[in-house]
Amino acid sequence: MLNFICDYNTGCHPEILKRLQETNMEPQSGYGADAYCESAARRIAQACGLPDAQVEFTVGGTQTNQLVISSMLGPLEGVISAGTGHVNSHESGAIEVTGHKVLSVPGHEGRLLASEVDDYVSTFYGDENHSHMVYPGMVYISYPTEYGTLYTKKELEDIKAVCTKHSIPLFIDGALCGEAIVFTHGNRPARFVGLKKQRGALLAKGRLLGVQFDVLFTDDLYFRIARNAIERANELKALLSSKGYSFLLDSPTNQQFVILEDSFYKSLSRRIGIEFWEKTDAAHTAVRFATSWSTTKADIEELKEVLDNV
């Protein structure tokens, strides 16, 4: 069945599997101290243009958010997030279980506004009235957001400026396949290996992560596979627009949110994999189509036929 339900339903890129095979029998140190993790870290720092970056690999997204946020917050501090941010709503309380509050600030199609963050943080300083409140100790943004929207470069710079003004770190939760944590300027918390261990994020066979990222950041593979996902998403968008469907919002990413009549949604979802997002009114539903590195032009063609025949 044709599947747009999410972007992690196939395995990994064949280049990665090929390299895992080539390196499988080499003895390498455990716990991320292998040659591939080292090489991958160097390549990622270079791709970011950050010579002083420290790069750490972990297994999953929730784990990464939990580890980074709990390591960088002080004991009375919380993390600012849009109400719709993953860490606030869809990670089973993984931040709170470490003893920290998520300070929810209203989002705009998933995005925080720099001015609103500034207002929120500003009230906390120079005022003893807040001694009974949780202090903002970090700003979290997802990029892309949970609505498939992006921040412009200007919007990111503005949020960064607010964080710098108040001396609190900005955490950008990007969407690498697997997780690489980039501490941009040598600001990795002390004893970070122990902190990873404590949160269950230290993989004995860390080479599995190292090889993966090493291949992704060789010959621009990471950017090439991302480009495929975006190009297919644009084709899908054009196709759905030409059929007259409307969109929940304008997304430039691999996630497209389309509004369908309920009866049509029901029929369609028997033929292809799509994800329920939310009811938009009594008779309509927004659904999410996601493309990935493995979506092909043929998949989009097949979708066209399905839409013609439902």
Added chain:
Amino acid sequence: MLNFICDYNTGCHPEILKRLQETNMEPQSGYGADAYCESAARRIAQACGLPDAQVEFTVGGTQTNQLVISSMLGPLEGVISAGTGHVNSHESGAIEVTGHKVLSVPGHEGRLLASEVDDYVSTFYGDENHSHMVYPGMVYISYPTEYGTLYTKKELEDIKAVCTKHSIPLFIDGALCGEAIVFTHGNRPARFVGLKKQRGALLAKGRLLGVQFDVLFTDDLYFRIARNAIERANELKALLSSKGYSFLLDSPTNQQFVILEDSFYKSLSRRIGIEFWEKTDAAHTAVRFATSWSTTKADIEELKEVLDNV
């Protein structure tokens, strides 16, 4: 360089890699709801002879201990462990970070004694004197232990009987490659998917775990590769004995603890990978040799030559 430093320095068994390749492009549901996890769970329950077992897959050992122990303890309860047990001494406080105490009971070459566990637990019941103490809510044993020792079947049955008598669960931390949690009789905590998510243990591409365990429990691969590790360890033990080295204790597993003169240890460790274990006296050191599924007869031959020539 010849390497006996631990049992996770090579990649995975070639059969697993082959199967990952064969299944790579199949679309499968995420978060452990794929066909391979389902099949692997069935095979493991069968291998355990437990028709009602519920099997869950996670990524790493510390994560698993943290998840299982924190899910099954009540709010005032701790977990009994030998002082040398992993959860007490070598997991960076991963149990305490969930709010629970590890109740350390003296071990015997890494093993708990049923009678001592019984004495410890018995004092807690029928006596209000203990209302200010942490109650024992689970017994944890590692199998094999951190010293490479094993419990006999009788010893295991005795510990299980003590647990049954006091109605507390027994958690056996085995050594599968990767982690499969076996709830033996339908006793998986409620909302376990959410608990996995909360502790960062829910893998989006869960198929990676499913395929792995599915292959391991097909045609007895798991038992065959375990047998190789043990057979090589026995050859290594015979070789070292024949050279006159003494052992820290008698280990029937893939870990062998050998006592070496310090100067010899120094020279040897420049030639092969071995792990420092502990100083035994001013002039001697115990080191650990570990074999694995990938250790070959040729490796043991090579070790013999190295020992002859150091």
Added chain:
Amino acid sequence: MLNFICDYNTGCHPEILKRLQETNMEPQSGYGADAYCESAARRIAQACGLPDAQVEFTVGGTQTNQLVISSMLGPLEGVISAGTGHVNSHESGAIEVTGHKVLSVPGHEGRLLASEVDDYVSTFYGDENHSHMVYPGMVYISYPTEYGTLYTKKELEDIKAVCTKHSIPLFIDGALCGEAIVFTHGNRPARFVGLKKQRGALLAKGRLLGVQFDVLFTDDLYFRIARNAIERANELKALLSSKGYSFLLDSPTNQQFVILEDSFYKSLSRRIGIEFWEKTDAAHTAVRFATSWSTTKADIEELKEVLDNV
């Protein structure tokens, strides 16, 4: 200086002090096992008309909220509160530090609406989509609210009905002086003495709490002193109304929220103690006047004179 800044600026009711003196040298058991705690618990259960109630005494409000909420929530559960609820905004993250999320639902002058609570909770059941979210495991309301508003009996019954429908407990954070926790029907969590100890809420000289509550619930002292606070608040309200001041909202309790011109507020606050609440527009500020058991008619007279002469 005349003081309306809060309701805990004087000591305790003289009857309590007198009784503390009378009982001071009697030997009594520690940790709440004294005769006065026992008697006070019985009187409170009777005053509530709840023969099966279990009553526990603790020292402070934040401590009580932390203890009760963390004891009654399951590991993946959070507590529903109005965004303005104490536990969400003014207790320094005391709930999150126990690992639980406060699930913030919009308030209406500090109050939750039963229908909105029902909508929120209802989405969680019969739907696997929520397995990555924090489940609502309790409803918290403050009574009176942080805005000095009250729920009507009908509103309380409606919220209780929603809780009963979903089988989750309702926690009413009332405003006794000191803290008495009333488990209404024998539903006190197991090992509660230990839980109190663990959260630092078990007072060795528990008699201090017992004597206090025992006196308060003898000869209706509790109701009589509450009545004084309300009567003085009504006089204060009438006085301020007659002077033409407007109110932020209509409060039937001992807290009155009055809107003042900024320059007048500045002058007034040099003469009497009042609490800044919030800016209502560029030129006005809402301030809180609080009366208590110790506010006298003479205090209100004095306030009248101050207002006439600022």
Added chain:
Amino acid sequence: MLNFICDYNTGCHPEILKRLQETNMEPQSGYGADAYCESAARRIAQACGLPDAQVEFTVGGTQTNQLVISSMLGPLEGVISAGTGHVNSHESGAIEVTGHKVLSVPGHEGRLLASEVDDYVSTFYGDENHSHMVYPGMVYISYPTEYGTLYTKKELEDIKAVCTKHSIPLFIDGALCGEAIVFTHGNRPARFVGLKKQRGALLAKGRLLGVQFDVLFTDDLYFRIARNAIERANELKALLSSKGYSFLLDSPTNQQFVILEDSFYKSLSRRIGIEFWEKTDAAHTAVRFATSWSTTKADIEELKEVLDNV
């Protein structure tokens, strides 16, 4: 009934009650910002000979240990304590519930030895082998210990020297009636009011603590009432010695541990309040006698008569 069961079975010293009465109707700021807390803090700093000390008041002992230890430890750190230390064994896991491990080191009649602490801490530095272990971040000692023993000045200095050498704080859990936390040299953690609030240790009517300590540290009352407890304990010790009873250990404090024949213990405990401590052999039991500020010479006389007639 004559009562030696513990030292908190009567109320407070009459001087304190008198002062509470005198100050009861004065309006004072809440949350520890009152004039009495300020004055008491000054007097305690002076009594300690520490001009830069910061003094904070809290309600109970477990709360204080939890607050101080969790505020001063880093995220991967634990607190060293004798195995018999309160924080390790009799506070319901109040340290672990904050996410930190108690690192148990063997005690000697309740005391830590400086050299053993040094050995323990020393292994952690300059060695990457410990990255999977919990680091020692503080040393906790109780003074007097749980066995009524004391450290000599030299022993305290030696432990302090070890702490200084490794740059970790030393926490002395003394036995004031109520709790005053003395940060000896301006080293109070930042935002400490918020931390108190978060752990439920911030008392709205903080004056109750301020008045108490203010009186205790006026005219040496604190030292005078302590002296009474010690003098009565010495008389009790002499009395029991003269009757031929033996002691579990030699205690210079208000706690005396006496070994009794089981049948005699049974009879005696029907006549006077004493606390079971531990079985010393099949036929004997060690019991604790505690004196306090309110124990009188007449009580010791009465005890003599009871012993003569049991």
